[in-house]
Amino acid sequence: MKCYTSETTVGSASFETLGAGGDDGGALRLNERGCATCLIEVECTSGALADFRVQVQPHPSAGWHTWLSGTDWDSLDKHSMLKASSTGPHEVDSGGTASAFAWFRTGGAHAIRFQAKGSGGDATLAVRGRFSDE
Numbered sequence: 001m002k003c004y005t006s007e008t009t010v011g012s013a014s015f016e017t018l019g020a021g022g023d024d025g026g027a028l029r030l031n032e033r034g035c036a037t038c039l040i041e042v043e044c045t046s047g048a049l050a051d052f053r054v055q056v057q058p059h060p061s062a063g064w065h066t067w068l069s070g071t072d073w074d075s076l077d078k079h080s081m082l083k084a085s086s087t088g089p090h091e092v093d094s095g096g097t098a099s100a101f102a103w104f105r106t107g108g109a110h111a112i113r114f115q116a117k118g119s120g121g122d123a124t125l126a127v128r129g130r131f132s133d134e
Contacts, residue, residue, distance in 0.1 A: 004028065004040070007126045012050060012118040018127055019114070027057065027111040028131050040114075040129035042089035043097045047123030052089040052116045056109040064113065092125070 006019040006026070019026035028038075042052060053069035073088030089098045114127060 002028075002131045004038075004127070004129050004131050006114070007124075008116070009122050009124045010049075010116045010118050011122055012120055015051070015053065015115040015117045017113055017115050025113075027113045029111045030109055037132045038112075038129055040089065040127055041097060042092050042116075043126045043128075044092040044094050045124045045126065046094050047121055048093045048119040049090060049123050049125065050117045050119035052092075052114070055113050055115060057111045057113070058109050060110050062110070067112070094123075 004019075008016070008018050010016040010018075017026040042049075051070055052073075054067045055064040056067045057064050070090055073090050087096065087098045092098045116123070116125060116127075
């Protein structure tokens with residue numbers, strides 16, 4: 001298990017990658033099986049989120065592709081995802097929290113990353129969780 005923490009302010013113009021300033025560019029590298037278990041908590045301390053998404057990268061030199069986004073968080077059967085809260089991470093308002101427990105079977109993907117976008121302005125959020133690729 002690895003710990004993941006990112007505290008970021010995101011704008012509303014486009015999606016921004018969380019933890020992008022780190023050595024890994026915000027990506028969480030997966031093992032050769034391409035499966036990961038993530039338990040995350042998303043907290044918005046100012047503003048509100050328009051969306052929170054998970055993207056996968058199939059290969060180190062490949063592009064990023066959206067895996068979970070928007071209303072995907074509302075369905076327990078999408079992408080083998082289980083949700084632990086009634087409010088998904090894509091709809092957290094200022095001062096609120098959302099938690100999601102997700103199991104990703106990404107068919108050998110190289111990495112995953114989190115992205116967020118503010119709703120009508122900047123949003124400051126913290127994402128905390130644990131990540132396992134075993």
